[in-house]
Amino acid sequence: MGSAFVDLTCSYVPVEIIRAAGFTPRRWLPTPVGAGGGLPQSLCSYARACAAGSGTAAVFTTCCDGMRRCYDLRATRGDRVFILDLPRTAHDAAVTYFARELQRLGDWLAGLGGQAVTPKSLAAAVDMESGRRQHLLRRTTGAARAVERYGVYLESLATSPYQATAYGTDAAAPGPGEGPPVLVTGTCPPDPGFVAAVEESGLRPAGLDFCTVIRGFAEPPLGEGGDPWLALARGYLAKPPCPRTADRARRRAYLEQLLDQTGARGVVAYGFKFCDHTAYDLGLWRTVCRHRGLPLLYLEGEYGAHAPGQFLTRLHAFREALEA
Amino acid sequence: MNLRAYVSKLDWQKHLRDPRTYGVLEILSYLWRTGPLDAHRKAAFRWGLQLLRRAYRRERPVVWTNVYTPPELIWALGGLPFLPEVAAAVVANMGRAPAFLQAAQSAWYSTDLCSFHRCGLGLALADLAPRPDLVLATGHLCDGAVKFLEAAAEFYSVPFYVLHVPYGGGAREVRWLADEMAALAAELRPLLRTDQRLQARVARNSNLARQYLVEINRLRALEPTPWSGQEALTYVAVLFMALGTPGGALFYRRLYRALLTRVRLNRPAIPRQRFRLLWLHFRPYYPGEPLSWLERERGAVVAFEEVHNVTWDPLDPHAFWSGLAARMLGNPLWGPARRRAEQVLRLVRRYRIDGVVHFAHWGCRQSNGAVPVLQSACAGAGVPFLNLEGDCIDARNAGPGQMRTRLQAFLEVLEGRKSGDHGRR
Numbered sequence: 001m002g003s004a005f006v007d008l009t010c011s012y013v014p015v016e017i018i019r020a021a022g023f024t025p026r027r028w029l030p031t032p033v034g035a036g037g038g039l040p041q042s043l044c045s046y047a048r049a050c051a052a053g054s055g056t057a058a059v060f061t062t063c064c065d066g067m068r069r070c071y072d073l074r075a076t077r078g079d080r081v082f083i084l085d086l087p088r089t090a091h092d093a094a095v096t097y098f099a100r101e102l103q104r105l106g107d108w109l110a111g112l113g114g115q116a117v118t119p120k121s122l123a124a125a126v127d128m129e130s131g132r133r134q135h136l137l138r139r140t141t142g143a144a145r146a147v148e149r150y151g152v153y154l155e156s157l158a159t160s161p162y163q164a165t166a167y168g169t170d171a172a173a174p175g176p177g178e179g180p181p182v183l184v185t186g187t188c189p190p191d192p193g194f195v196a197a198v199e200e201s202g203l204r205p206a207g208l209d210f211c212t213v214i215r216g217f218a219e220p221p222l223g224e225g226g227d228p229w230l231a232l233a234r235g236y237l238a239k240p241p242c243p244r245t246a247d248r249a250r251r252r253a254y255l256e257q258l259l260d261q262t263g264a265r266g267v268v269a270y271g272f273k274f275c276d277h278t279a280y281d282l283g284l285w286r287t288v289c290r291h292r293g294l295p296l297l298y299l300e301g302e303y304g305a306h307a308p309g310q311f312l313t314r315l316h317a318f319r320e321a322l323e324a
Numbered sequence: 325m326n327l328r329a330y331v332s333k334l335d336w337q338k339h340l341r342d343p344r345t346y347g348v349l350e351i352l353s354y355l356w357r358t359g360p361l362d363a364h365r366k367a368a369f370r371w372g373l374q375l376l377r378r379a380y381r382r383e384r385p386v387v388w389t390n391v392y393t394p395p396e397l398i399w400a401l402g403g404l405p406f407l408p409e410v411a412a413a414v415v416a417n418m419g420r421a422p423a424f425l426q427a428a429q430s431a432w433y434s435t436d437l438c439s440f441h442r443c444g445l446g447l448a449l450a451d452l453a454p455r456p457d458l459v460l461a462t463g464h465l466c467d468g469a470v471k472f473l474e475a476a477a478e479f480y481s482v483p484f485y486v487l488h489v490p491y492g493g494g495a496r497e498v499r500w501l502a503d504e505m506a507a508l509a510a511e512l513r514p515l516l517r518t519d520q521r522l523q524a525r526v527a528r529n530s531n532l533a534r535q536y537l538v539e540i541n542r543l544r545a546l547e548p549t550p551w552s553g554q555e556a557l558t559y560v561a562v563l564f565m566a567l568g569t570p571g572g573a574l575f576y577r578r579l580y581r582a583l584l585t586r587v588r589l590n591r592p593a594i595p596r597q598r599f600r601l602l603w604l605h606f607r608p609y610y611p612g613e614p615l616s617w618l619e620r621e622r623g624a625v626v627a628f629e630e631v632h633n634v635t636w637d638p639l640d641p642h643a644f645w646s647g648l649a650a651r652m653l654g655n656p657l658w659g660p661a662r663r664r665a666e667q668v669l670r671l672v673r674r675y676r677i678d679g680v681v682h683f684a685h686w687g688c689r690q691s692n693g694a695v696p697v698l699q700s701a702c703a704g705a706g707v708p709f710l711n712l713e714g715d716c717i718d719a720r721n722a723g724p725g726q727m728r729t730r731l732q733a734f735l736e737v738l739e740g741r742k743s744g745d746h747g748r749r
Binding site for chain 1 (some may be wrong): 432461463466472486488492500504661684686690693696697
């Protein structure tokens with residue numbers, strides 16, 4: 001029972017609750033389904049892949065129309081699925097609302113055969129997850145190449161940072177680029193081949209801003225004492241904002257901070273076709289980059305698809321522009 | 325200079341932004357002689373002109389919002405609602421959408437995004453729409469609307485608010501949302517002022533319109549149905565903007581009388597009605613769209629469309645925010661898709677529907693994503709279902725010819741069922 005997985009499709013699902021209920025949280029990175037999965041092709045390829053189902057219980061959020069419909073489809077099929085309503089802002093009323101949603105998630109997990117989530121078990125899970133994040137940070141800090149770091153993140157999502165082996169396994173690959181540092185950003189989890197392509201083009205990914213990397217493993221500021229549900233709700237809503245959030249000023253401040261921290265000389269944005277959040281977030285990126293005089297390259301792909309040759313051509317051209 | 329040359333030299337954009345244009349058109353509308361069958365059109369037209377005149381003149385703060393936000397919310401706050409999605413439909417109807425879509429595309433908005441939103445952004449970029457004083461999005465129905473309105477607020481440098489509409493629909497959620505609206509009203513006080521008298525007035529107008537709408541829907545269940553789907557899907561604009569105003573109540577009263585007259589005289593808007601369809605989502609709004617062909621030439625009348633279904637209770641002026649909250653949460657298009665599917669099956673029974681058409685508007689993830697659930701519900705109930713791919717605003721995304729071919733094939737299925745004695749539900 002303790003090893004039973006519960007799949008997650010969004011980094012705003014507090015893994016601590018799943019852990020406290022006695023399950024193992026796992027970010028779901030399903031096999032791409034192409035045109036299959038049951039959802040129309042005008043939805044993003046990640047949502048379509050998630051709709052195919054895995055037989056494992058899954059927690060969705062109302063993070064996007066695609067995921068809501070994915071939940072609908074799987075609920076209709078009788079899968080064990082839950083949808084967590086996710087506010088777009090982090091004001092007090094939103095925190096209170098989200099805390100209630102988290103309790104509902106705890107009840108659902110208990111109904112699924114898990115343990116009742118108590119303040120004590122939640123506190124233990126919070127400590128455990130914090131330890132896991134710190135371990136992951138140590139693991140990835142030593143990785144020379146971004147694709148290795150990304151590999152560790154992906155493995156940690158699927159299993160555990162303690163078991164991740166990706167770091168250092170690709171000794172035959174070329175070393176880290178000495179080229180200009182860039183921030184690689186996007187909404188959805190890209191294929192590792194995409195990160196590899198960025199490096200292969202001679203660019204140096206100084207930061208990977210995806211929900212499967214920085215935003216997914218950021219330590220939510222939980223605070224001390226008080227209602228643990230409220231603390232979790234506040235902590236998760238206060239974590240680095242994703243493009244879906246509706247607090248433009250906060251998101252912009254986060255992007256500016258990322259650029260300051262990484263010293264990026266350019267931004268490579270990556271999104272899946274039909275991802276509305278990415279499409280609108282690009283507007284904000286353009287504003288930020290224009291303001292800072294940074295070039296921006298946008299590449300659009302499909303979930304699970306390797307970086308096509310065209311990406312390399314465009315990445316090379318981008319590097320040349322940066323070095324000119 | 326002849327008239328054609330004179331008109332071609334006019335700076336249309338300047339005139340469209342000028343409130344006097346709408347004032348003149350309002351005066352001219354007095355010359356429009358209407359009978360009992362079309363007085364509602366004049367009411368809607370004049371109401372629209374009045375709104376635009378007041379919005380361009382900035383009589384009151386202009387609030388941009390999205391469809392399915394109850395307009396009563398804005399009216400009760402003392403603002404003027406402006407829905408760029410509705411404006412996009414009007415522009416498409418005039419055959420002018422491509423220019424604004426192009427403007428949005430030039431500003432790097434992806435062509436994969438909903439064309440209602442792209443066209444709305446194009447109107448903003450062209451500085452043609454009334455400038456907002458604030459932008460208010462409601463988080464139900466679709467993500468695109470929230471992000472598009474957020475982008476518009478940034479473009480105009482005005483405050484942006486988003487009301488989170490809970491996914492569940494219980495009493496607790498209603499209370500929470502009502503509190504959020506009350507808090508929003510308090511926060512907006514420096515710009516917009518509400519009071520109980522204004523709320524009571526808005527509630528009264530809204531309830532009156534609702535009462536007529538319920539009666540209209542009852543008439544539409546008759547065979548032959550008195551109204552056409554094409555017109556009904558045009559006047560959703562009134563539903564989205566005018567509820568809560570005297571003009572909205574007047575429109576529905578006149579429409580009710582028009583339909584009652586049609587029923588009494590046995591003069592339905594579509595004379596030959598071979599099939600009754602239920603239409604899901606909106607229709608294409610550009611010239612040459614296939615709905616008039618479907619209804620008038622093929623005799624397949626859209627007996628009802630889900631958007632006009634009255635799913636809310638009358639507003640209680642003493643619990644105004646709770647009433648609006650319950651209405652938003654009770655919208656079958658929000659929440660799990662099975663709610664929408666259940667409504668579809670209820671409407672199929674009530675309106676004795678032969679087939680269901682879902683208009684799969686390009687870029688609409690929330691509606692298109694629900695198609696598998698809707699399709700499966702209809703299949704389970706033995707109701708023919710067509711997912712008609714197209715675009716409500718951008719004619720370039722789906723040719724009318726292709727749509728006609730698919731509709732024709734669907735009608736053949738319906739014909740086969742009729743002749744095969746499958747009968748009607």
